[in-house]
Amino acid sequence: MKDTVLPPVYLDNNATTRVFPEVVEAMLPYFTEQFGNASSIHAFGSEVGGALRQARKSLQKLIGAEFDHEIIFTSGGSESNNTAIRSALQVQPGRDEVITSAVEHPAILTLCDWLEKHEGVTVHRIPVDKLGRLDIDAYRAALSEKTAVVSFMWANNETGTVFPVDGLAELAHEVGALFHTDAVQAVGKLPIDLMSTEIDMLSLSSHKFHGPKGLGALYLRKGTRFRPLLRGGHQERGRRAGTENAPAIIGLGKAAEMTLATMAEDSARMAGLRDRLEKGLVQRIGHCFVTGDPHDRLPNTATVAFEYIEGEAILLKLNQAGIAASSGSACTSGSLEPSHVLRAMDIPFTAAHGAIRFSLSRETTEEEIDRVLDAMPGIISGLREMSPFWSGDGAQPDGFNPAYA
Amino acid sequence: MWDYSDKVKDYFFNPRNAGALTDANAVGEVGSLSCGDALKLMLKVNPETDVIEDAKFQTFGCGSAIASSSALTELIIGKTIAQAKLLTNQDIADFLDGLPPEKMHCSVMGQEALHAAVAAYTGEEVDEDEHEEGALICKCFGVDAGMIERAIRTNKLTTLEMVTFYTKAGGSCASCREPLEELLADINKEMVAEGAIRPEEAYVFGSAPKPKRKKAQGFVIPDAAPAPMPPAQPSAPIQIAMPAAAAPVAVAEAPQPASGLSAAKEAILVSKIIEEMRPTFRRDGGDVELVDMEGSLVLVSLVGACSGCQLAASTLGGIAQKITETLGRPIRVMPVARS
Numbered sequence A: 001m002k003d004t005v006l007p008p009v010y011l012d013n014n015a016t017t018r019v020f021p022e023v024v025e026a027m028l029p030y031f032t033e034q035f036g037n038a039s040s041i042h043a044f045g046s047e048v049g050g051a052l053r054q055a056r057k058s059l060q061k062l063i064g065a066e067f068d069h070e071i072i073f074t075s076g077g078s079e080s081n082n083t084a085i086r087s088a089l090q091v092q093p094g095r096d097e098v099i100t101s102a103v104e105h106p107a108i109l110t111l112c113d114w115l116e117k118h119e120g121v122t123v124h125r126i127p128v129d130k131l132g133r134l135d136i137d138a139y140r141a142a143l144s145e146k147t148a149v150v151s152f153m154w155a156n157n158e159t160g161t162v163f164p165v166d167g168l169a170e171l172a173h174e175v176g177a178l179f180h181t182d183a184v185q186a187v188g189k190l191p192i193d194l195m196s197t198e199i200d201m202l203s204l205s206s207h208k209f210h211g212p213k214g215l216g217a218l219y220l221r222k223g224t225r226f227r228p229l230l231r232g233g234h235q236e237r238g239r240r241a242g243t244e245n246a247p248a249i250i251g252l253g254k255a256a257e258m259t260l261a262t263m264a265e266d267s268a269r270m271a272g273l274r275d276r277l278e279k280g281l282v283q284r285i286g287h288c289f290v291t292g293d294p295h296d297r298l299p300n301t302a303t304v305a306f307e308y309i310e311g312e313a314i315l316l317k318l319n320q321a322g323i324a325a326s327s328g329s330a331c332t333s334g335s336l337e338p339s340h341v342l343r344a345m346d347i348p349f350t351a352a353h354g355a356i357r358f359s360l361s362r363e364t365t366e367e368e369i370d371r372v373l374d375a376m377p378g379i380i381s382g383l384r385e386m387s388p389f390w391s392g393d394g395a396q397p398d399g400f401n402p403a404y405a
Numbered sequence B: 001m002w003d004y005s006d007k008v009k010d011y012f013f014n015p016r017n018a019g020a021l022t023d024a025n026a027v028g029e030v031g032s033l034s035c036g037d038a039l040k041l042m043l044k045v046n047p048e049t050d051v052i053e054d055a056k057f058q059t060f061g062c063g064s065a066i067a068s069s070s071a072l073t074e075l076i077i078g079k080t081i082a083q084a085k086l087l088t089n090q091d092i093a094d095f096l097d098g099l100p101p102e103k104m105h106c107s108v109m110g111q112e113a114l115h116a117a118v119a120a121y122t123g124e125e126v127d128e129d130e131h132e133e134g135a136l137i138c139k140c141f142g143v144d145a146g147m148i149e150r151a152i153r154t155n156k157l158t159t160l161e162m163v164t165f166y167t168k169a170g171g172s173c174a175s176c177r178e179p180l181e182e183l184l185a186d187i188n189k190e191m192v193a194e195g196a197i198r199p200e201e202a203y204v205f206g207s208a209p210k211p212k213r214k215k216a217q218g219f220v221i222p223d224a225a226p227a228p229m230p231p232a233q234p235s236a237p238i239q240i241a242m243p244a245a246a247a248p249v250a251v252a253e254a255p256q257p258a259s260g261l262s263a264a265k266e267a268i269l270v271s272k273i274i275e276e277m278r279p280t281f282r283r284d285g286g287d288v289e290l291v292d293m294e295g296s297l298v299l300v301s302l303v304g305a306c307s308g309c310q311l312a313a314s315t316l317g318g319i320a321q322k323i324t325e326t327l328g329r330p331i332r333v334m335p336v337a338r339s
Helices: A021-027 A043-063 A077-090 A106-118 A136-142 A165-174 A246-261 A263-284 A311-320 A340-344 A366-386 B006-013 B063-076 B081-085 B089-095 B101-122 B145-155 B160-167 B177-194 B248-253 B263-283 B312-327
Strands: A071-074 A097-101 A122-126 A147-153 A178-182 A201-205 A216-220 A288-290 A301-306 A355-359 B026-032 B037-045 B052-060 B136-138 B286-294 B297-304 B332-335
Touching: A021 A246, A043 A071, A043 A246, A071 A077, A077 A106, A077 A147, A077 A178, A077 A201, A077 A216, A097 A106, A097 A136, A106 A122, A122 A136, A136 A165, A147 A165, A165 A178, A246 A263, A263 A288, A263 A301, A263 A366, A311 A355, A311 A366, A311 B006, A311 B063, A366 B052, B006 B063, B026 B101, B037 B063, B037 B101, B052 B063, B063 B089, B063 B101, B081 B101, B089 B101, B136 B145, B136 B177, B145 B160, B145 B177, B160 B177, B263 B286, B263 B312, B297 B312, B312 B332
Parallel strands: A097 A122, A097 A147, A147 A178, A178 A201, B297 B332
Antiparallel strands: A071 A216, A201 A216, A288 A301, A301 A355, B026 B037, B037 B052, B286 B297
8 A cells, every 4th residue: 555655657668758847848839829830921930930940950969860851750650650661662663572570560560561461562571589689691681672671670669679770771772772760769768870871761759758749750861762651731841741740849859959968878877777677576586587689779678578477467566556567468459469579589478478568768766666676576476376377486387288279 | 558347456456266276176277378368267066066165266367367267256156067057258247347348358268267167077078169369350349350250251251241240340430441351351362262252252352332321311301392291280299398488597598589480389390390300210210309499409309229329419410400490590409318
């Protein structure tokens, strides 16, 4: 009961983040005072154009783009991804193959499934190893003169594993293909300097780094051929029609500025807290392990797989203890399959169902991590006592044989 | 997060009868780690009376799986084997004040484990696997891909309409239309390959006619002129409470009839309009009745298919428009519960 008095601990920052109060403050005047359309001549929109330019420049800095017009504001990561892949296929007649990985976000995978099924596109899904690292040989083998676009995520949303996208982009260019990266989880957490890479397109989302929801951007390298997804008005230089979401763009700009200002120290601190969390969990609780590539991953993401129990049950108990996390479990998503990412990493079913993702933000404190460490052992042992696969001191490999499998 | 009932939460956070039952004489096990939920149900049955004296469970699964298992044990303790056999998954769900449609499979798992345990006790054959399978396609009616596939294969369905008739999937909000179309096209393709149906019969993705839009019947005024009604003869079942002259509030609200008709004459006209429109509603399986008229408010009761119909608002709009035109002053039509 005493847990309920403590403030809640939010460790689901890969799902979405709290909007910084400064960001809200920056946005507010653009709802009620400077609410005019940026395209209008009159005074109600006169300051909007300047504020939008400033926001674009802040985002340009965050991702190290050479020009600010390389940024196209969209409604979010999913729209950016859809725009990038479809555009790349349309501007390269004769090339009708897409290469992506087995662990992408559904915003890429579902689109690829559709293109493969209904639009005659061939899709190569490159596998990963047990640590979630890309199979580079399979990637090289899939590249050809038929490849229109390669799309690999910069960092995985579930495990935090980072793909070496700059190198992957160079390989794509060897066969003349375009390279896109879904960097929704990487922007704001990793230093990004696009002008020194060969990446052609990059998707990002504002609400993953303390900006407002419903806004994202597509980076489109200068000179990259492009076909808009939405046609209509002249906004974003005719590349994305629709009245600019001015307050959100201005909020994104502020969030980008704040994130960049302290990124180096924040990353180091988050990584320290993440390690403390992971080590603590593994020490205090048996039959669990950390997933992802320990050498190259996001500083804020810890996904720990607990064997013989199911993730949703853990989340409900955590929620009761005032701790918010997420899981790769099937039950939380409504499908019966556990996380496609963990399955692609060949993590056994016994553990994939019980994987819990703790994703930190720069606001996370040591005290919060310690609260998780205190709460988890009891939750896990309580659920294991209820599990038919658990016998008290460990697994029960042969004791439980259900009627069907 | 899921919208669990308080009872589900209670049975998850404070599960009754969790753990191993050492002196169990009937055990039912269903599920597996790969499907994400599994249940071991242990019963202690009195061999003399066939009464289930104690029951315990061990469950690997989500919150609702644990709650369903616990509910199951509560439901069967004290029952005889014969009584317990009659228990359905719906009983488990009802006991928990309902489960989200995506989670109904948890209650099915409970029922299956019970069947397995009973079979173990009586020595019968275990029932065939009825565990739900595949993604939940139609959320309105809780129909999953496995059930749809069985219906398509067994009945050689080749149109979306038939799939809806057989499974109800897609019969309500229709937002599952695209996955449903894909599923039908895929299964038909397999059936063609297996020789079950001819290639020209198979459903091709995207070939379904556009969903028929139901005509908003309330707006449609029959082409044929309505049969002339004897004036001032409202049909028997309609009772009109006349606006009481003593109610100044109602009078104040009511704009002066632009038509210069008396309140009674207006009421008669209104009842006539509604009478004329009733056959249209009845064709759709519903009905509408005039209840009262207060100033600019016309109160009606909607029955049958009309009540709860998503088109109710436009139906009422249609009536309001007709009455407004006839009386020459703005009228609002409001549905009320039947007295």
